[in-house]
Amino acid sequence: MENTTTPFPLSARPQVTFHFSNSPAVHHRGNAYLSHFWNALSIMAPSTERAAMRVLRNARKGIEDLRLRADIDAFLKQEGLHTREHRRFNTRLADLGYEAKAAVDRADRNLDAYLDRVDAPTGLALVIAGEHLIYALSRDLIGDPRVLEGMDPEVKRLFLWHALEEVEHQSVAHDVYVYLYGDGPSHRLRRAKALKDATLILGDTVRDILTDLMAVEPRPQPRQRPELARFMLLSPGYGRRALAHTLRFLVPGFNPWENSGDLLLVEETRQRLSVA
Numbered sequence: 001m002e003n004t005t006t007p008f009p010l011s012a013r014p015q016v017t018f019h020f021s022n023s024p025a026v027h028h029r030g031n032a033y034l035s036h037f038w039n040a041l042s043i044m045a046p047s048t049e050r051a052a053m054r055v056l057r058n059a060r061k062g063i064e065d066l067r068l069r070a071d072i073d074a075f076l077k078q079e080g081l082h083t084r085e086h087r088r089f090n091t092r093l094a095d096l097g098y099e100a101k102a103a104v105d106r107a108d109r110n111l112d113a114y115l116d117r118v119d120a121p122t123g124l125a126l127v128i129a130g131e132h133l134i135y136a137l138s139r140d141l142i143g144d145p146r147v148l149e150g151m152d153p154e155v156k157r158l159f160l161w162h163a164l165e166e167v168e169h170q171s172v173a174h175d176v177y178v179y180l181y182g183d184g185p186s187h188r189l190r191r192a193k194a195l196k197d198a199t200l201i202l203g204d205t206v207r208d209i210l211t212d213l214m215a216v217e218p219r220p221q222p223r224q225r226p227e228l229a230r231f232m233l234l235s236p237g238y239g240r241r242a243l244a245h246t247l248r249f250l251v252p253g254f255n256p257w258e259n260s261g262d263l264l265l266v267e268e269t270r271q272r273l274s275v276a
């Protein structure tokens with residue numbers, strides 16, 4: 001039996017780099033609320049990726065299957081490059097006066113404390129759930145052109161590239177878990193519980209960073225706030241649809257890649273980005 005469900009050999013794209021010297025902090029439709037939502041995800045990325053890499057590097061020691069080891073290696077490379085490029089963008093944001101150091105430190109401490117406290121399967125379950133949440137945020141980023149419409153081109157390219165690779169490596173942590181620990185009801189329950197923990201940690205972190213960014217925003221325009229709500233709930237309904245993607249995780253028998261549109265979407269996005 002195949003130990004990996006990723007439908008193609010995974011690889012990283014070390015040649016991809018970004019240049020943000022002309023990118024503003026308010027880069028999406030001139031709306032600070034919308035822009036700082038994306039900025040909060042960017043500022044959070046190195047923390048969640050560090051935790052995911054810590055867990056998978058550790059789990060790799062127990063993997064003998066060569067293809068699954070190759071998937072882990074590609075996963076680690078992809079996440080490492082995401083961190084490198086998001087740090088580049090985050091430095092640009094800091095240069096423009098937008099930072100959230102306390103919130104990021106808190107996220108790092110929370111994630112480390114969680115992983116120190118729980119056993120290895122529970123830590124891996126947290127990464128599976130976190131990766132699924134990030135998949136849920138990535139799916140319409142690459143699937144619905146309206147989501148990134150009106151964004152600074154370089155910031156848009158950053159999010160498209162990152163979202164593409166999150167969809168590509170959506171099943172690696174899941175496959176590692178199944179290989180090491182199995183896939184019975186008790187394991188599915190553990191992973192479902194981990195979704196609650198991952199949602200709380202990621203949700204609190206995004207909220208805290210967004211609050212810090214809005215606190216230093218020199219030109220807040222409260223009348224722009226409804227546009228963020230509209231974007232999330234109505235058109236294109238990004239948050240509503242991310243929630244629907246998230247909840248599939250709880251459907252009995254859920255497996256990554258069962259949404260058959262994903263493979264086609266990955267191929268289309270590779271062509272759009274011309275980075276494959």
Ligand SMILES: [Fe+2]
Pocket residue numbers: 049078079082162166
């Ligand atoms: Fe990532």
Ligand SMILES: [Fe+2]
Pocket residue numbers: 052079131134166169
């Ligand atoms: Fe990831």
